Amino acid sequence: MMLLPCPWCGPRNVTEFAYRGENIARPDPNTADKATWRDYLYYRSNRAGWEREGWFHRAGCRQFFSIERNRTTNETRGVGTPDGAGDAAHSGDSR
Amino acid sequence: MTAPMRLPSQPGEVIDRTVPLMFGWNGRAASGYAGDTITSALAASGERVFSRSFKYHRPRGILTAAFDDPGCTVQVGDEPNVRAAHRRLAAGMDVRAENAWPSLKYDVKAANQLVGRFLGAGFYYKTFISPQRLWPAYESVLRRFSAGGSMSVDARRGDYDKRYVHVDVLVAGGGPAGMAAALAAADAGASVLLVEQEYDLGGHLRYGGAAELATLRELRDRVAAADAIEVLTDSVAIGRYEDNWIAVMQRTAAGVAERLVKARARSLVVAPGLIERPYVFAGNDLPGVMLSTGVRRLINLYAVKPGLRAAAFIANEAGDAAVEDLRRAGVQIAHVADARRGTGLVHATGRGGLRSVRFSDRTVEADLLVTAVGWTAPTALASMAGDRPEFDPGAARFFPTVAELPGGIYCTGGLAGDGSLDELVGHATAVGRAAATRSRVGVAPLPHDPHPALFHGPTDGFVDLCEDVTSKDLATAVAEGYDGAELAKRYTTSTMGPTQGKLEVVNTIAMIAELTGRGIAETGTTTWRPPYAPVTLGALAGRTFEPVRYSPMQPWHSAHGAKPLVAGAWIRPDHYGDPAAEVRAVRSGVGIIDVTPIGKLDLQGPDVAKLLNLLYVNKWSKLGIGRVRYGAMCADDGVVFDDGVTGRLAEDHYLMSTTSSGAAAVWEWVENWLQTEHPEWAVHVTPVTTSYASINVAGPKSRELIARVTDVDLSPDDFGYMHVRTGRVAGVEDSVLWRIGFTGELSYELHVPGAFGLHVWETLLREGADLGVRAFGVEAQRILRLEKGHLIVGQDTDGLTRGFSAGLDWAIKLDKDDFVGKPELVWQGERSDHPRLVGLATVDPQLVPPEASQIVAGGEIVGRVTSSRMSPTLRRSVCLAQLADRLARPGTTVNVRLPDGRTIQARVTDGLAAVDPDGKRMRV
Structure with missing residues (x-):
């Protein structure tokens, strides 16, 4: 079981967290056409390699945060705030 | 029972001769000493056959005299598949052979070996694949012939425990290298968990000579004195997962049957030592054919003479040492064939046990044949960390490719290379120090000593002794095209038995390599996966810890016959005996329901x-x-x-x-x-949620009841429908009162501080006794709301039901600037062809179509009944349904298909509510 570095609690078992998926901005609900909106709902890049993702420390501090994770190696870096901005103070390899 | 094969006291023996133990072996009385394994005690008394083999029911004896001995699996009481060469003897054990019928000596199914050609490679695939309909019949016969002991469903060995550990360094393997690495890591300030699969630390030192025993004592004493080292014996690291999450099976643990230790280690030192590899030749499974390490364990640990007259086929120093041990034990040495000088081993013969051995230059009579032909490196934990071991032909074994291992994984001891005991301890010390700081500093690689590459003789023998796979089977597999290591493994089941390849994987690969004309390195190895050693299902399951939630009113519910309803983690009263009467009480008077889980x-x-x-x-x-x-x-x-x-x-x-x-x-x-x-x-x-206890008080007399317990002004003008007040209820301050109407009746929902829930509940029942107040459960509430046509999310909707299909048209405000789901609801509203939530009245009012009954039209499914009950108020069935838009007009008749195949008719009602469609009752 991998460790995930919570910006508030430090490295914890990944089972403490809920995965929110790739960070995707919510389009303007009043101007988005169907294609844009459904991309937001259903389409994910699913890239092999680094991706910025949202996580929720459900069984911990209950904070949402974003982090970059390498999906082929599970290395992590650049943990940040929910809006996706990396926070240099917390960045670093989880290992 | 006498012990003709028991030797006088040995310097490293682990048996306590002052504690004799009596036990049963196939119903006869047997004896041994404390510290004996089941196998060593029986071997001391002259027993040579411990089981019948998996497929051909051939007699099998001792091979390794350790946990992975394929011929030493027995039934102990109601516990099946006990490793007899590992399990320590206990007084009164009822030990029985497995796979033998009617007895070990005369096994009827041994006739299988006469028809062995029918049980060859791919036997199951070829023979039973068609016709498929006969498989159940085949299976029932095959089951009777398959391996394994018998289980009792009532068997109870005690609790299976789990433990979570965080350490700096976990050392897997407590031989000299493992102990030295643990000591060095502890000296460097690390906390260490040292895991050893045997009952004592020491590895091969335990069955060594005086010098080895002296080193063993010194290392053991230092480990015992190191506060930072926790030692788990009779425990094995069965899996390594991401970020060094390591599963350790603790087979012996005080107070519990077994314990699964889940360890998070910053560094993992893999030091399992080496496993001796058997040699493949005709007769290699005869009782009396043993590995040199098995011989050394029997003599030095258990003071058991492995045979009377020995032949040996050896290619290394371990073999020399075993021959020396045999001489010392007074075993007659018939012949020692040194493979290093080119002598070959042709075959062994005997019935029920070894009688004679044919070498390339002579034939000798013997009841014991010792082989020492090389080693298998158990690279499992390193492989689970992503390592791909490489074969070194000069050393005739695989090595982990240390350079490729991720941070925090270290290998030492025989797994990493060769050297004198001092050199191996030196390497392990450097590794332990590096592991403490997660560096690679100061670790020089160990050399690989040359070793003859010996895998099989000129005759066909057993490659996998657990699964009864022969070298002929492998040849068949390759000839039929299953010529990769992974394919041949699956086709023949070689390496798939209980030892999981520890004894047989390299021989299997070597033979495939030879048969295909490729090298061993090119053929590669099969993948080591967890678990490294067999695990009981009990250990994986552990104890059941399933939390449940009860409301503060639970004591009253259980005292009044509540039928429990499991709702997620909550246990709620479904009803108190008569849900229809509970419904009538609410419609005609007043009822109260515990809705704390809201x-x-x-x-x-x-x-x-x-x-x-x-x-x-x-x-x-x-x-x-x-x-x-x-x-x-x-x-x-x-x-x-x-x-x-x-x-x-x-x-x-x-x-x-x-x-x-x-x-x-x-x-x-x-x-x-x-x-x-x-x-x-x-x-x-x-x-x-749980800070409040919640009670819904519902019915035309609810206002009268509430008025008796609160000073809140309840007059309809001041406290109308869909209003909230806070105040004192039954003397409890800070209570919240909501006037809402899920049941369709005048009702007040009370949220009172949780600790007072039972008090308020009982006060309401006492104060309302003359009003006929009664408790109602979830079932009555479901009927009440269904009569009223109120939906339940998840019951009348599912994971595809969008807002306008849930009858929420009146609530959805598309003119709001934004809300979650708005664009999809805009588009749903524009298309307007979505399913609708409708009420249904069956044409025959006494028929209640079960929930999830399909609504069909023209051979298509056009909807389904989402809720249905017999209404105690209307004395007819009431339903809600999801229905295709074109059929959703009130008055339309639809066909409902019942689960029993009948089709009944129902009419779409005008609106969802069957009772009080105008909503007057809840607004009074």
Whole structure:
């Protein structure tokens, strides 16, 4: 079981967290056409390699945060705030 | 029982001759000493056959005299598949052979070996694949012939435990290298968990000579004195997962049957030593054919003479040492064939046990044949960390490719290379020090000593002794095209038995390599996967810890015959014996229901209204203080997610309720939108579901009842429908009263501080006795709301039901600037061809179509019944259904297909409510 570095609690078992998926901005609900909106709902890049993702420390501090994770190696870096901005103070390899 | 093969006291023996133990072996009395394994005690008394083999029921004896001995699996009492060469003897054990019928000596099924050609490679695939319909018949016969002991469903060995450990360094393997690495890591300041599969630390030192025993004592003493080292014996690291999450099976643990230790280690030192590899030749499974390490264990640990007259086929120093041990033990040495000088081993013969051995230059009579032809490196843990071991032909074994291992993985001891005991301890010390700091500093690689590459002789023998796979089977597999290591493994089942390749994997690969004309390195190895050693299912399951939630009123419920309903983690009263009577009580008088599990969120701050406007489909900006409103939530795909009422208690203070099952999800949902989309909004969210005990008081007499227990003004003009008040109820301050109508009756929902829940509940029942008040359960509430046509999210909707299909047209406000799910609901409304939530009245009013009955038209499914009950109020069936838009007009007759195949007719009703469609009763 991998460790995930919570910006508030430090490295914890990944089972403490809920995965929110790739960070995707919510389009303007009043101007988005169907294609844009459904991309937001259903389409994910699913890239092999680094991706910025949202996580929720459900069984911990209950904070949402974003982090970059390498999906082929599970290395992590650049943990940040929910809006996706990396926070240099917390960045670093989880290992 | 005499012990003709027991030797006089040996310097390293682990048996305690002052403690004799009596036990049973196949129903006869047997004896041994404390410290004996089941096998060593029986071997001391002259027993040579311990089991019948898996497929051909051939007699099998001792091979390794350790846990992985393939011929030494027995039944102990009601515990099957006990490793007899590992399990320590206990007084009174009832030990029986497995796979033998009627007895070990005369096994009827041994006839299988006469028809062995029918049980060859791919036997199951070829023979039983067609016709498929006969498989159950084949299976029932095959089961009787298959391996394994017998289980009792009543067997209880005690609790299976789990433990979580965090250490700096976990050392897997407690031989000299493992102990030295642990000591060095501890000296460097690390906390260490040292895991050893035997009962004592020491590895091969335990069955060594005087010098080895001296080193063993010194290392053991130092480990015992090191406070930072915790030692787990009779324990094995069975798996390594990401970030050094390591599963350790503790087979012997005080107070429990077994314990699964889940360890998180910063560094993992893999030091399992080497496993001696058998040699493949005709007769290699005869009782009396043993590995040199097996011989050394029997003599030195258990003081057991392995045979009377020995032949040996050896290619290394371990073999020399075994021959020396045999001489010392007084075993007659018939012949020692040294493979290093080119002598070959042709075959062995005997019936029920070894009689004679044919070498390339002579034939000798012997009841013991010792082989020492090389080693298998158990690279399992390193492989699980991503390592791909490489074969070194000069050393005739695989090595982990240390350079490729991720940070925090180290290998030492025989796994890493060769050298004198001092050199190996030196390497392990450097590794332990590096592991403590997760560096590679100071670790020089160990050399690989040359070793003859010996895998098989000129005759066919058993490659896998667990699965009865022969070298001929492998040849067949390769000839039929299964010529890769992984393919041949699956086709023949070689390496798939209980030893999981520890003894047979390299021989298997070597033979495939030879048969295909490729090298061993090119052929590669099969993949080591967890578990490294067999695990009981009990250990994986552990104890059952399943938390349940009860409301504070539970003592009353259980004292009054409540039938429990499991609703998620909650146990709720489904009813108290007669749900129909409970319904009638609510419609005619007053009833109370425990609704504590309803989710409750306390929302405070100036921006709560903005939050509610975003999360609910309806409008909240104008909700006045003292008012409550029903709201429905959708996700951004427009699918209905939850519903409930929310009341405004003060200027910046709201109490939100959710469905019981949605409480946790809505809390997370609220936090998600606040934290990720609108961190600028000032809202505090506090889950208060269990802070309050909740009681719904429903029925025309509910106002009269509540008036007796509160000083809150209940007059309809002051406290009208969909209003909220706070005040004192049954003497309890800070209670919240909502006037809402889920049941369709005049009703008040009380939320009182949890600790007073039972008090308020009992007060209501006492004060309302003359009004006929009675408790009602979830079932009555479901009937009441169904009569009234109120939907339940998740019952009348599913994961595809968007807002307009849930009858929420009246609530959805598309003119709001934004709310979650708005675009999808706009598009759903524009198309207007979606399924509708409708009420149904069956043409035969006494028929209640079961929930989920399909509604069909023209051979198509056009809807389904989502809720249905017999209405005690109307004395006819009432239903809600999801129905195709074209059939949803009131008065339309539809066909409902019942599960028994009948089709009945039902008419779409005008509106959802069957009782009080105008809503007068709840507004009085």
